[in-house]
Every structure is written in structure tokens, then in C-alpha cells.
Amino acid sequence: MSLVRRDFLKTLGLIGASLTVGKSLGATTKKKNKTEFYGVLIDTTRCVGCRACEWSCAEANGLPEPTEDEGVKIRKTSVSRWTAVSEYGTEDNPIYVKKQCMQCMQPACASACLTKAMNKTDEGPIVWREDKCMGCRSCMISCPFDVPKFEYDSPNPKIQKCQMCFERLEEGGVPACVENCGGDALLFGKRKDLLEVARSRIYNNPDDYYHHVYGEHEVGGTGVLYLSSVPFEQLGFREDLGTTAYPEYNKNFLYSVPVVLILWPVFLLGLNNSTKENKKLNEKKTDNHG
Amino acid sequence: MDNTRETSFLKFFLQELKPKGKIITPFNVITVIIVIISAVILFFRFTKGLGSVMDASQTRPWGLWINFNVITGVAFAGGAYVVTFMVYILGLEKYRPIVRPTVLYGLLAYMFYAGALLLDLGRPWKVINPIIGNSFGLSSVLFLVAWHFILYMIAEVIEFVPTIAEWAKWKRLRKIFLSLNLAAVIFGIALSTLHQSGLGSLFLMAKAKIHPLWYSEFIPILFFVSSIFAGLSLVIVSESISQKVFKNIMSTLHVKSHKNIIISLGKICAIALFVYFSLTILVFIHGKNYSYLNTPWGYWYLVEIIGFVVTPCMVFLFGFRLNNIRLVRIAAIMSIIGIILNRMNISTIAYQWYENSLHFPSWMELIVSIAVILVQIMVFRWIARRMPVFNESPAWVKVKKGIKLVA
Numbered sequence: 271m272s273l274v275r276r277d278f279l280k281t282l283g284l285i286g287a288s289l290t291v292g293k294s295l296g297a298t299t300k301k302k303n304k305t306e307f308y309g310v311l312i313d314t315t316r317c318v319g320c321r322a323c324e325w326s327c328a329e330a331n332g333l334p335e336p337t338e339d340e341g342v343k344i345r346k347t348s349v350s351r352w353t354a355v356s357e358y359g360t361e362d363n364p365i366y367v368k369k370q371c372m373q374c375m376q377p378a379c380a381s382a383c384l385t386k387a388m389n390k391t392d393e394g395p396i397v398w399r400e401d402k403c404m405g406c407r408s409c410m411i412s413c414p415f416d417v418p419k420f421e422y423d424s425p426n427p428k429i430q431k432c433q434m435c436f437e438r439l440e441e442g443g444v445p446a447c448v449e450n451c452g453g454d455a456l457l458f459g460k461r462k463d464l465l466e467v468a469r470s471r472i473y474n475n476p477d478d479y480y481h482h483v484y485g486e487h488e489v490g491g492t493g494v495l496y497l498s499s500v501p502f503e504q505l506g507f508r509e510d511l512g513t514t515a516y517p518e519y520n521k522n523f524l525y526s527v528p529v530v531l532i533l534w535p536v537f538l539l540g541l542n543n544s545t546k547e548n549k550k551l552n553e554k555k556t557d558n559h560g
Numbered sequence: 561m562d563n564t565r566e567t568s569f570l571k572f573f574l575q576e577l578k579p580k581g582k583i584i585t586p587f588n589v590i591t592v593i594i595v596i597i598s599a600v601i602l603f604f605r606f607t608k609g610l611g612s613v614m615d616a617s618q619t620r621p622w623g624l625w626i627n628f629n630v631i632t633g634v635a636f637a638g639g640a641y642v643v644t645f646m647v648y649i650l651g652l653e654k655y656r657p658i659v660r661p662t663v664l665y666g667l668l669a670y671m672f673y674a675g676a677l678l679l680d681l682g683r684p685w686k687v688i689n690p691i692i693g694n695s696f697g698l699s700s701v702l703f704l705v706a707w708h709f710i711l712y713m714i715a716e717v718i719e720f721v722p723t724i725a726e727w728a729k730w731k732r733l734r735k736i737f738l739s740l741n742l743a744a745v746i747f748g749i750a751l752s753t754l755h756q757s758g759l760g761s762l763f764l765m766a767k768a769k770i771h772p773l774w775y776s777e778f779i780p781i782l783f784f785v786s787s788i789f790a791g792l793s794l795v796i797v798s799e800s801i802s803q804k805v806f807k808n809i810m811s812t813l814h815v816k817s818h819k820n821i822i823i824s825l826g827k828i829c830a831i832a833l834f835v836y837f838s839l840t841i842l843v844f845i846h847g848k849n850y851s852y853l854n855t856p857w858g859y860w861y862l863v864e865i866i867g868f869v870v871t872p873c874m875v876f877l878f879g880f881r882l883n884n885i886r887l888v889r890i891a892a893i894m895s896i897i898g899i900i901l902n903r904m905n906i907s908t909i910a911y912q913w914y915e916n917s918l919h920f921p922s923w924m925e926l927i928v929s930i931a932v933i934l935v936q937i938m939v940f941r942w943i944a945r946r947m948p949v950f951n952e953s954p955a956w957v958k959v960k961k962g963i964k965l966v967a
């Protein structure tokens with residue numbers, strides 16, 4: 271992604287727009303690659319479906335309190351529910367799955383955002399910044415998990431999504447859901463360490479787990495990782511998303527921009543000159559004849 | 561400019577403001593009604609939120625205003641860069657009469673569709689953010705498209721100023737802007753190439769959501785190539801309509817050259833459609849999508865490709881061969897429908913296809929969409945009736961030697 275940015279900077283220089291963005295951008299690209307992002311490991315085999323995470327999420331983020339009758343069925347996150355627990359599996363053997371923003375390593379939402387309102391922080395969470403967002407909803411189009419939610423019923427709409435309790439992290443805390451999890455299903459930590467934990471759980475209890483950590487490679491890796499006892503498809507996860515980081519899909523186009531902007535005008539100008547010369551030649555010819 | 565000249569221009573301008581032609585026509589009446597209804601709808605949109613008028617959802621974030629007016633409409637504005645390319649770069653003088661109408665159409669299309677974009681933005685008061693430089697999303701395709709829109713509009717204005725100057729008798733201004741024309745044209749073509757394909761690139765990250773028959777990494781190229789015949793098809797249709805509507809103000813050259821131009825444009829469209837068709841075939845083979853063909857989605861795909869790409873291509877070809885202007889017009893209408901189908905398929909119909917639910921815009925969205933187009937036509941007509949768009953430049957332009965041929 272850093273490459274895309276740099277190239278694009280050149281482009282802007284070419285456009286001649288007097289943009290003075292070099293400094294801040296250079297800084298963020300360098301810093302980001304060094305830090306190991308934080309993440310959350312969600313072990314669905316341990317989740318008891320108590321929805322304590324939903325309550326604590328609502329409290330920590332000022333969302334309306336969840337109600338009992340929302341129940342635990344197959345649910346989606348919404349503008350007022352950043353995280354939602356669904357029930358999959360069978361009646362005798364229910365599997366509860368907490369869903370929320372996956373905190374992608376290379377988030378599609380942030381790369382689609384033209385104001386950098388969606389922004390990946392150095393710690394890992396992707397945060398949304400009200401003062402920048404213009405409500406274009408490109409982030410929603412691009413997010414492979416359909417996470418960002420838009421307040422369609424407000425004249426001053428906001429994008430709503432889980433931000434991994436970014437402010438709590440800054441103060442040295444952990445996400446509210448992790449802190450209040452009733453079943454020891456959530457684990458917060460550096461992503462690298464979480465992957466170790468996930469793998470060792472599979473290794474130590476090979477019969478209890480489906481041997482895959484969802485999020486390890488999906489869409490280039492996500493900050494939130496999942497463990498499960500059944501194939502992830504059965505828990506409403508898409509397994510066809512591929513392992514390419516989403517911003518990569520834009521790369522070819524963004525790379526070609528500076529090329530087109532330099533070569534096209536040069537070519538057109540050349541073409542224009544040759545047309546003119548041809549015309550002159552033709553005129554001369556007709557003059558000679560006449 | 562001294563005072564007297566200013567006041568005299570003001571007078572002239574006020575004079576020109578008065579409507580020319582009949583006021584109470586079916587078109588005008590319908591337009592006014594639709595515009596009034598839209599105003600009411602927009603009032604709700606800005607006080608109650610987008611959801612109150614629009615059938616968008618959390619999984620289908622973009623409604624008709626973006627998917628139709630912006631994504632589809634801008635393809636049709638492609639005529640401007642193609643025609644200026646032919647006339648100014650390739651020196652094909654034959655097409656000169658249609659330069660001004662096409663550039664005017666293009667300019668207005670961009671203005672109005674950028675306007676439609678503003679209506680759709682949830683937080684339009686923040687639109688200045690990506691422009692003034694406190695928040696540059698440099699890896700964002702939309703950022704690029706937005707900037708190219710703005711720059712392209714400037715280029716189009718530069719191209720159109722001489723026409724305005726001829727109308728207002730600003731001789732100096734006209735000269736200055738004429739000298740900028742070639743630069744604006746070249747820059748405009750480069751920008752168009754990029755934002756036409758950029759509009760397609762907006763969907764590159766929606767890989768998981770668009771039906772594989774419509775999604776490919778080559779969407780940008782397909783969008784660019786299709787904007788060529790989309791733009792020209794619209795020129796064919798709008799020129800044909802203008803022949804009737806603006807008959808009495810049209811220069812004899814414009815009237816006489818009409819058939820010849822339309823037929824030749826038909827030939828270019830046939831070629832562009834053929835190239836586009838070949839590309840879609842390549843993309844289809846590359847995507848290994850055979851298994852999808854024998855499904856309802858596959859049939860729908862074939863309707864688009866066979867019915868509205870291959871067929872218009874053939875009809876254009878026949879029209880050109882037989883020198884039959886009616887065939888060319890029919891083909892143009894078909895290829896316009898084809899473009900609408902294609903853009904709507906990608907952005908709406910085959911978007912989230914696995915939900916298997918048909919998605920219709922709300923009537924309120926539709927009304928506003930139509931209003932945007934109608935007002936654009938009104939403004940076009942207002943300008944065309946006053947400025948030398950279809951008719952000849954005023955006499956004083958021709959006096960000076962050398963620049964006789966300028967647009």
C-alpha cells in the first residue's frame with residue numbers, strides 16, 4: 271500500500287495540484303510496517319452466547335443497550351450494534367459466534383476512503399473520524415465483510431462500526447468486550463502472539479478444532495482471528511474471499527495513473543503535430559497542382 | 561472593463577434571460593412538475609436522512625443517484641473527449657460542427673452529475689475535505705475520480721469559454737481562451753481516460769459482491785472502451801433530436817453535414833463495440849466463468865452481451881454500409897440501453913447477487929434522477945438557443961484571418 275501512496279504522490283505532483291501532503295504521508299507509511307498490530311482471538315468453541323460483550327460494547331461506545339428479545343439467532347451488526355452474537359450449529363450443539371469489524375491488516379475500507387476518515391491506527395484498530403467523513407459509503411462498497419454501517423435515517427449520518435475500543439487501548443486497556451467476556455472466549459494481544467495461541471490450541475486439542483485459523487490469511491490477514499469446531503462456512507463466514515489484501519485489487523489501476531498522465535499528453539501532442547504537418551504537406555501539394 | 565460596458569452587458573444578459581420560444585410546452589410543464597416534486601423529496605432527504613427517500617440498505621449502499629446518474633451518466637458524457645480527440649488531435653475537420661454541442665453536453669453532464677453525487681453524499685458539507693488537502697485519501701480510487709472530475713470540468717470550461725465569449729462579445733477573452741484550447745483538449749482526454757476507467761475501478765474492491773460474470777480485474781479497461789461508443793451513441797441521438805428542436809437556429813453547414821457525420825460516427829461506434837466485444841470475450845475466457853453461463857445469471861449476461869453489444873455493433877455496421885441513418889440511430893439507442901444495462905448490472909443488479917432478491921429504486925430516487933437529467937436538458941437548451949453552439953459564430957469572429965476555423 272505504501273507503494274501505491276508514493277506513486278500516487280508523484281501523480282499528484284504531475285497534475286500540478288499544489289498539494290503539500292508529502293510530510294505526513296511519508297511518516298505514516300514508515301511507522302506502520304514496524305509495529306505489530308494488536309488483535310483479538312475469538313474462540314467460538316468457548317463462547318457460551320451470553321452476549322455480555324454486546325452489553326459492554328454498548329456501554330463503552332455509547333450505543334443503545336441491547337435487549338433480550340433481540341435474542342441469539344443469526345444476526346448482523348447494525349448502526350447501533352457494533353458487535354452481535356449469532357447462533358449457528360444445531361439445537362443440541364449450538365455454536366455461538368461473535369461478529370464485528372475484522373480489523374483487517376490492509377483494510378479495504380481505509381483504502382477506499384477518499385478523506386482518510388477510515389484510518390488504520392498504528393495499534394491496529396481501524397477508526398472512523400467524524401470530522402473527515404463525507405458519507406460517500408465507498409468503505410461499505412469495499413469492505414469484504416459488509417461491516418461499516420451508515421445511519422440512513424439521520425440528516426447528520428455517521429458510519430458506525432467496531433473500532434476495537436481504540437481509546438481504551440491508548441490508555442493501556444483492552445477492548446471492553448474482551449474484558450467482560452463471560453466465557454473466556456476472547457483474547458486480546460499482539461496478533462503474532464494470538465496466532466501462536468490459536469495454533470497451539472489446535473495442536474493440543476486436534477479433535478476439538480477445525481484446523482484453520484480464520485483471519486490468518488483471509489483478505490491478507492485480519493486483526494481479529496477465529497477458531498471453530500466446524501468449517502467456517504457453517505458459521506456464516508465466507509471462505510471465498512481469497513488471501514489477497516484488498517487494496518491490491520486497486521493497484522494496477524493506481525499504478526497506471528501516472529503513466530497515463532505522462533504518456534498520453536505527450537503522445538497526443540505528437541499526434542497533433544503530425545496531423546498539422548500532414549495538413550501543411552497536403553496544402554502544398556494542392557498548391558503545386560493549382 | 562469600464563462601467564458602461566458592464567452595464568450594457570448586464571442589460572444584454574437580462575435581455576437574454578427572457579425565455580425564447582414557447583413557454584407552455586408539454587416538455588416544460590412536465591419538467592417543472594418533476595422539479596417541484598424533487599424539491600420536496602430533497603427537503604426530506606436533507607432533514608430526515610437519505611433513508612427517508614432512498615431504497616439503499618446496509619448491504620447496498622449506493623442508490624440510483626450514484627449508480628445511474630454518476631456511474632452511468634458519465635459514460636454518456638464521454639462523447640466530448642472522443643469528438644475533441646478526433647477534431648483537434650486527428651484533425652478530422654468533418655466533425656467540427658458537432659464539437660460545440662458535444663463539449664457543452666459534456667460540461668453540463670459533469671456539472672449535474674457531480675451535483676447528483678453531492679445529493680447522495682451523507683455528509684456533503686465535508687466534501688471540501690479531499691479537495692483542500694487536510695485529508696487526502698491517496699490510495700483511494702474515489703479520491704482520484706473526484707479530482708479528475710474537477711480538473712476535467714475546468715478543461716471543459718476552457719474549451720467552452722470561446723463560445724460564451726462570442727455570445728457576450730468578449731473579444732479579448734475569446735482569444736486568450738482559444739490559445740489554451742489545445743492544452744485543455746489534451747489534458748481533458750488524459751483525464752477522461754482515467755476517470756472513465758476510474759469509475760469502473762470503484763468496484764474493484766467489491767470483488768466478493770459482484771457476480772463473477774460482471775466482475776473482473778479488467779473492469780477499468782472495459783469501462784474506458786465502452787465510454788467511447790456510449791458517448792458517441794449519445795451524440796448520435798442528441799444530434800438527431802437537435803436537428804428537429806434547433807432547426808431554425810442551426811447553421812446550414814450543421815444541417816447539411818448531419819447525415820454524413822452520423823453515418824461516420826456509426827462506423828466508429830461499430831469498431832469500438834467490436835473492440836469492446838472482443839475484450840469481453842477475452843475477459844470471459846480469462847475468468848473461466850463457463851459454468852455460470854447456463855444459469856439465470858448467465859442468460860441475463862448473454863442478453864446484455866448478445867442483445868446490446870453484438871446486435872448494435874451489427875446494426876451500426878449495416879447502417880454504415882447501407883448509408884442508412886435510421887439504422888444508425890436505432891443502433892445508437894440499442895447501445896445506449898446496453899450501457900445502462902451494463903452499468904446497472906455491475907452496480908445494482910448483479911451486486912450482492914447471492915441475496916437473490918430483486919432490487920428496485922424507490923420512486924422518489926427515480927424522480928430526482930430524472931429531474932437532474934431534465935434540468936440539464938433545460939440548461940442545454942437555454943444555452944444552445946443563445947450562444948453559437950449550433951449556429952454560426954457571429955460575423956466579427958470571421959473577420960480576422962487565420963482563426964476562421966476555430967470551434
Ligand code: SF4
Pocket residue numbers: 371372373374377378379380396412413414415416417418431
Ligand atoms: S472488516 Fe471491513 S470495516 Fe473492518 S477493517 Fe476490514 S474492511 Fe474495514
Ligand code: SF4
Pocket residue numbers: 379382383384385386387388398402403404405406407408409410429
Ligand atoms: S463514507 Fe466516510 S469513512 Fe466511508 S469511505 Fe466515505 S468518507 Fe470514508
